[in-house]
Amino acid sequence: MNNALSSEERAHLSDRAVAPPKIRVDGLAMSYAARNAARTVLENVHIDIPARQFISIVGHSGAGKTTLLRCISGLERSTAGSVRFDGKEISGPPEKLALIFQDYGRSLFPWLRVLANVTLPLRADKKLTAKQRAATAEAALEAVGLSDAVHQYPWQLSGGMQQRVAIARALACEPEVLLMDEPFASVDAQTRSDLEDLVLGICRRYRMTTILVTHDVDESVYMSDRVVVLGGRPTTVAELIDVDLPADRDQVTTKSLPEFIALRTRVLQAVRSVRRASGPPVRDAQGRPTASERNGDAGA
Amino acid sequence: MTRKVSLRVVEVGVPVGLVALWWFLSDTDFTSYYFPALRDIWASFRATWLFARVGSDVVPTMAGICLGYVISVVLGVTLGVILGSFPRLNEFVNPLLEFLRALPAIAAVPIFIVLIGVSLRMEVAVVTFAALWPILLNVSDAVAGVDPVVRDTSRSYRIRSFDRLVRVTLPSASPQIVAGMRVALTQSIIIIIVSELIVSARGIGHYIQTAQWNFDITAMWSGMILIGLIGFVLSKLFQVFEYKVLAWHRGLHGKAQR
Amino acid sequence: MVDRPEARASSAVKVDPIANHAAGPGDGGGGATVAGIASGWQLRADSLVVRRGALLIASLLMWQIAAVAIDNGAFPTVTHFATAVGEVVSTPAYWVSLGQTVAAWAIGLCAAVLVGVPIGLLIGLNAVVDHATRVTVAALQAIPSIVLVPLMVLIYGTTLQMKIILVFIAASWPLLMQSSYGAREVDHLAKETARSYRLSRVDQARYLYLPSASAFVATGLRIAATIALLVTIGSEIVTSAPGIGLQIQLGESNGQPDRAFVYFVTASLLGLLIASAFRRIERLALFWHPAHRARQGR
Numbered sequence A: 001m002n003n004a005l006s007s008e009e010r011a012h013l014s015d016r017a018v019a020p021p022k023i024r025v026d027g028l029a030m031s032y033a034a035r036n037a038a039r040t041v042l043e044n045v046h047i048d049i050p051a052r053q054f055i056s057i058v059g060h061s062g063a064g065k066t067t068l069l070r071c072i073s074g075l076e077r078s079t080a081g082s083v084r085f086d087g088k089e090i091s092g093p094p095e096k097l098a099l100i101f102q103d104y105g106r107s108l109f110p111w112l113r114v115l116a117n118v119t120l121p122l123r124a125d126k127k128l129t130a131k132q133r134a135a136t137a138e139a140a141l142e143a144v145g146l147s148d149a150v151h152q153y154p155w156q157l158s159g160g161m162q163q164r165v166a167i168a169r170a171l172a173c174e175p176e177v178l179l180m181d182e183p184f185a186s187v188d189a190q191t192r193s194d195l196e197d198l199v200l201g202i203c204r205r206y207r208m209t210t211i212l213v214t215h216d217v218d219e220s221v222y223m224s225d226r227v228v229v230l231g232g233r234p235t236t237v238a239e240l241i242d243v244d245l246p247a248d249r250d251q252v253t254t255k256s257l258p259e260f261i262a263l264r265t266r267v268l269q270a271v272r273s274v275r276r277a278s279g280p281p282v283r284d285a286q287g288r289p290t291a292s293e294r295n296g297d298a299g300a
Numbered sequence B: 001m002t003r004k005v006s007l008r009v010v011e012v013g014v015p016v017g018l019v020a021l022w023w024f025l026s027d028t029d030f031t032s033y034y035f036p037a038l039r040d041i042w043a044s045f046r047a048t049w050l051f052a053r054v055g056s057d058v059v060p061t062m063a064g065i066c067l068g069y070v071i072s073v074v075l076g077v078t079l080g081v082i083l084g085s086f087p088r089l090n091e092f093v094n095p096l097l098e099f100l101r102a103l104p105a106i107a108a109v110p111i112f113i114v115l116i117g118v119s120l121r122m123e124v125a126v127v128t129f130a131a132l133w134p135i136l137l138n139v140s141d142a143v144a145g146v147d148p149v150v151r152d153t154s155r156s157y158r159i160r161s162f163d164r165l166v167r168v169t170l171p172s173a174s175p176q177i178v179a180g181m182r183v184a185l186t187q188s189i190i191i192i193i194v195s196e197l198i199v200s201a202r203g204i205g206h207y208i209q210t211a212q213w214n215f216d217i218t219a220m221w222s223g224m225i226l227i228g229l230i231g232f233v234l235s236k237l238f239q240v241f242e243y244k245v246l247a248w249h250r251g252l253h254g255k256a257q258r
Numbered sequence C: 001m002v003d004r005p006e007a008r009a010s011s012a013v014k015v016d017p018i019a020n021h022a023a024g025p026g027d028g029g030g031g032a033t034v035a036g037i038a039s040g041w042q043l044r045a046d047s048l049v050v051r052r053g054a055l056l057i058a059s060l061l062m063w064q065i066a067a068v069a070i071d072n073g074a075f076p077t078v079t080h081f082a083t084a085v086g087e088v089v090s091t092p093a094y095w096v097s098l099g100q101t102v103a104a105w106a107i108g109l110c111a112a113v114l115v116g117v118p119i120g121l122l123i124g125l126n127a128v129v130d131h132a133t134r135v136t137v138a139a140l141q142a143i144p145s146i147v148l149v150p151l152m153v154l155i156y157g158t159t160l161q162m163k164i165i166l167v168f169i170a171a172s173w174p175l176l177m178q179s180s181y182g183a184r185e186v187d188h189l190a191k192e193t194a195r196s197y198r199l200s201r202v203d204q205a206r207y208l209y210l211p212s213a214s215a216f217v218a219t220g221l222r223i224a225a226t227i228a229l230l231v232t233i234g235s236e237i238v239t240s241a242p243g244i245g246l247q248i249q250l251g252e253s254n255g256q257p258d259r260a261f262v263y264f265v266t267a268s269l270l271g272l273l274i275a276s277a278f279r280r281i282e283r284l285a286l287f288w289h290p291a292h293r294a295r296q297g298r
Helices: A007-012 A065-073 A114-124 A130-143 A159-172 A189-205 A217-223 A258-276 B003-025 B038-049 B054-085 B087-102 B105-116 B120-144 B148-156 B161-198 B204-213 B217-245 B247-254 C032-045 C048-069 C078-089 C092-125 C127-142 C145-156 C160-184 C188-196 C201-239 C244-253 C257-286 C290-297
Strands: A023-034 A037-049 A054-058 A080-085 A097-100 A177-181 A209-213 A226-231 A236-242
Touching: A023 A065, A037 A065, A037 A236, A054 A065, A054 A217, A065 A097, A065 A177, A065 A209, A097 A159, A097 B148, A114 A130, A114 A159, A114 B161, A130 A159, A159 A189, A189 A209, A189 A217, A209 A217, A217 A258, A226 A258, A236 A258, B003 B038, B003 C127, B038 B217, B054 B087, B054 B120, B054 B161, B054 B204, B054 B217, B087 B120, B087 C048, B087 C257, B105 B120, B105 B161, B105 C201, B105 C244, B105 C257, B120 B161, B148 B161, B161 B204, B161 B217, B161 B247, B161 C145, B161 C201, B204 B217, B204 C145, B217 B247, B217 C127, B217 C145, C048 C078, C078 C257, C092 C127, C092 C160, C092 C201, C092 C244, C092 C257, C127 C160, C145 C160, C145 C201, C160 C201, C188 C201, C201 C244, C201 C257, C244 C257
Parallel strands: A054 A209, A054 A226, A097 A177, A177 A209
Antiparallel strands: A023 A037, A023 A080, A226 A236
């Protein structure tokens, strides 16, 4: 099953209503001006993400993954197309959305202790008292296993712990959508697997719709329900790959399944082939590859 | 004795030795007219500043320094935040500010004297004029240069404007703001003394000037030492302030490479 | 005299066609020509020269308004100032005063370099000397040199010599401090490399210590040059020693604010000139040592 679910198939599933997808990226394009010439980074990006789905976005360096994520998060305005949440177009960082940055050292505020860092976004909610804010923050920190670090400064913690604080900060806002920009790139491999499982558990437990940008192909397959491969020049959606693995992911067993290996190979090939391709591949309205694409031009 | 201990001995011993040397030398015939006996200076110091002329001279000088400094901090931070937050305005006004910063504030003192007249107001105005620029320019620079990741995080989490200013922007800018405040402090002290030396009715500078007219060398020295002490105490106080406010900054950069 | 960080490089700007700017009345409605003129105007309005020019005009206007409003003889109107400039600058007395100030500044600064830099280097290189002088240097440096002016006047009178000595005392400290940092802060790795290649002492001094120290000395020189000017002019104002400062003081007290202002602006321009010239020298020395940028905050 290479294709994204069609709308009819989606409607038949019990816990999904026939409603607009949680996130819809519609014809998104992004251009920058550089010395009187416009440079198009992203073009014609279409992605539908149903609620509670976990998708990964992969692509070679410089493809524009971060740009795409920033547009989806509302931090940047695209030059064309739109991003819709629950059907409504966003015009800035929307509520109920949390973004986790790669550079936790700079994203966590070094002049605030861990607890203060996690409670700070909660201050925007005027309905919460200070006590409630602290309680929410402490619960979030407990969910990531950092109850002991509450009164320390972020820079006193290890890299993995700092990223967990960032996750707790996102969690405390009770977001419906979680965006992550290469969150584990600056962390060592062992900590990385722990964090992957932590995030997976949290996204499941709190029923979040998640987008993970990563350059790690294994991670993209391991974590998600679907992998979006970006590529081409200008960048667009090159391929959409469904991850048909059992829902219970485990670092050792899942990664040794033949299906996993097949999927990661597919993703890797997609990334590589698209890097070599000269122009954007042809897509239909739902982002499914056309027959000719599927049948072998990918190796060009 | 270990090397460290002997170094410490030298560090403490030499200045103590020098002072002792001055003290004992001045009792002999080695004194010159312009470098009087330390004993006499101490006597003059004790008679004047502990605590006879504190009210009449120390208080006005300190008032000038503190008022001028506080006003320049408040004004500098406020204007700096405004300028830093509106880059186009900042770009437009920047050349003028750089010019004003490069002005020798000392040279403006005679103008201020005629402008406002000899009074505490004039001294405060001059101090503010001198101390404002280092703070203002540092603040605007720091506010404009807030780490983009910090900015993105604040926007993404929809942190309210007031919280953003007080809990994000200002703390992030604080290392540079404090650096500007330190320069402004030295400037304040220098300017007030200069203006008191030129024309004044009271103040430590005025006291020194009067002593000079009367050829009272010991009085001059006691005044000069007092100013040195005041400068020293104020900078120590500032160091304590800096230590507290920038504790996180020290911790952060102490752990530079993990 | 704190440095500001180098200007940050701006990131790529989004496509924002000039016509999209919130333009004047001609936008959108009128014909192609109006929109063309409007967008052309916008294009020029964004240029640096126009902005600077507008700033200058705005400043001069504010000055004029302030001078007219505060009509108490403290500073002149723009027009009076302009005429005074012509009158004053054409007299030899102007250039004599300028020379007196610059002479004291230059000689005192040179003396400070000749004394402050070697002592600073020695302090940085030798731990014993460092510890011996630490407290004394810290204490003496805390005294603002302007405080010594009355004493200096008594000893030397209102002469060039007095000014030179004062400048020398004031400017030595930053040079001494910076030189000591320069000697101390030679990169540890570079030192090890030099040792492992068995460089002679002379070569070490030449290739290792001198370049590193020169970067710090250049910063110290910039700071010292600015302080030297302030002290020169300050002493002239306080003691009525001949020079620019005296002329400012005389002008103001004799009810000739336009004269005073000419000298005041001269002092400012001098300050700007010195600051930018020494900043350029510093940047040249810094060019070799990117690591030194971290020290800018001192």
